Amino acid sequence: MNNKVLLIYTIAAIAATGGLLFGFDTGVINVALPSLRQEFQLSATAEGWIVSAVLAGGMAGSLLSGRLADTLGRKRINILAALIFVLGSIVAAVAPSANVLIAGRLLLGLAIGIVSFSVPLYLAEIAPSHIRGRLVTFFQLAITIGILASYLVGFAFAEQIEGWRLMFWAGFIPAAVLLGGMFFVPESPRWLLSKGRDEQARQVLARIHEADAVDREMTQIQAAVRDERNRQGDWRELFSAKLRIPLLIGIGIFFIQQFSGINAVIYYSTRIFEMAGFGSSTTSIMATVGVGVVNTLSTLVAVRFLDQWGRKPILYTGLIGTALSLSTIAAAFFFRESISPDLLRILAIGGVYVYIFFFAISLGPLGWLLISEVYPLRIRGFATSMGSSYHWFFDFWVSFSFPIMAATSLGSNGGIFMIYTAVVLFGLLFARFIVFETKGLTLEDIEKKWQ
Template identity: 30%
Template structure:
């Protein structure tokens, strides 16, 4: 247990048995290294593979759904199966990542995820029946589930505290880039009845490019430290933070590892159990709030509002996704200058407003293009707040050695709720439409859910901005003893 004293002073002149020696030509050059923001940005951009895969896959099914419905003669339940089968696979992904992310590392787990994604893309493109299609969508979900756990963990563990929120938001930016590329691909492939096959087949191209990029990025320094590979961890930390800060960071990591030897028991202690429950509920709200469903079923919703099915519906959804992209860029500034809690609460409030306007729009039968207004309000608010911050907060909230297990448990519930919502949404809209001749009731339900999320965020979400991962872990440890301050004596929960 005397882990801190195992290597009290690392000999920097010793040889580094590293696979990622990039740009380290001599020890003298190594010692002169200073923090490099571009180096971090480049790594994080590649590592946000999980967000890209999630966005691309979600938008491909969005564009393909009208054609799948026609080709496979799908009912409302069949549409739910086609969409939700990926979410069902994503439930399995986190369970697999309990072994993968901790045993083989964050980077290799992301590579496995990309392989799953590539193989399933080909399977989806060649599907003969809806059940073939659902099976390969399930495999896609496994890959997405693996990536969406390993990517945020990796980014959070690699990023300095001052820019960690912005770097984790890169995952959301990659998500939006994936959405945009998929929408554009869907539009160009939508002029043929067989175009849906090319929509899914096109997923192979970005997958291969991402797999190549993942080969050249380093492993997480925290994962390396947990596995006793301190010299490699120090090298990576030095490239990120500079020599002196790297030594301090490594000492803090080693101290935290000593306190967190039994990771399963750690998560069940009062303070960390509370963190686990908070993280689970927050991520469930991020899936059942309704905005994801508006985006997933965008062409279908626009078609129901009076915009022609197929190509025109896909084209009409492009402004929404472009707006989301702009909001994602703005989110970098907001995350840097405002508190996590303040942004989260404001975001959920405007999402609730968007659902109210959508419900009234459908009740009053406003002109079809007016549907874009509440969709834009909800999607914009979601993208500026809840979408990135749910991942930022959850990736920060767990102790270092238990982060992989904690996030795997959280993502299990996340994708379970996503599966249920994706399956239920077309069934609910069909029921409301047949019973009341409009689907406004669905959005009143989503409004109530957003109000619940608003109250939860205000009461339960701690402020984590500006603190190291070790300080956040110390806060939850202190919280189990009834102390609401971190080791520096700074209260976290109510800080704005």
């Protein structure tokens, strides 16, 4: 590995710390909930709000910061997100009541909403085209590592008095790492060229590309920027007829991703395992740690093969696998009265683990990758932030509704998981008729499709 490749991966690792915080601050509530229920005597609705506050904040953050990323730059918007992560971690950790905890999680969600579009956007714009899929998938890998870390932290502090506070304090550490690290990474060369800062853009490209590729990259990006300046875009262009396919991809990929039930599993797997008959909250948390391990290892598969196999084959594979595993979980709960408790637990935990594997190699990374690739440069910041907001909107309703539905017959008879299965089957049609292959194409090549 030469120095330039090493530098690219170092930059990606620093930026992807935003994904680690994304995963940690969304996943930690899963293992904190048993303690929080005892501390604050939570109703199902209050529990839904504590979980979903991050998602409401995420929706606001992704919507509000799109224009800021185009104005301030990709680097500075990530620094702003890191500052909000630090503040949100402190407020959540010291919260004296459920309402203050909700406020802290709203702040964390605001920061997560920012990084959920700004980090993939930054990585896509700074990465060489032949490894763009791999580098953007670093963000999803970091999310899974953050989720795993939150489960491990939860297991470590589960038996301590007010252990949930220590869980939230742990999120302060990666927030500080992101804040410090972002001061040392370069700005996106595409953003610099769009602002007329050509010499700075050339310096960045010279740091991350081989010498014979710098001029070629400069020429391609400058041509795209000139075209953007001749045809200034605004939010209305995203809804124009020629961008209908990118718009549908941005909405559809996150609708299927979220309504496949991923965050019902990520946020509530401890409860799912309790419903399946695991005896104690500690045992359920141990099983949940397994979810984090499978999630992380499976995402490594996506990092390794996404650029090699292409987007659509990976998507087809993942959708078929998630449909089969979700229907297995649904069947386990539906027939729970006629099968042994041991078989119920095996089907539940096995179904969840297999579901996580297929999701993590496909729908997980592809959502963030596709929205960072398919939009023209002149509206990429706004359009990517809007795509991210779809994620948070759908995520909010899935996460808010799960504890409420779980308290009804839909929870006991597996109906929730049949709903998720139906959405995944719809996703096969979406993959066939809407998604197109972007493997090996530069961002400028993709943009030419919409001109």
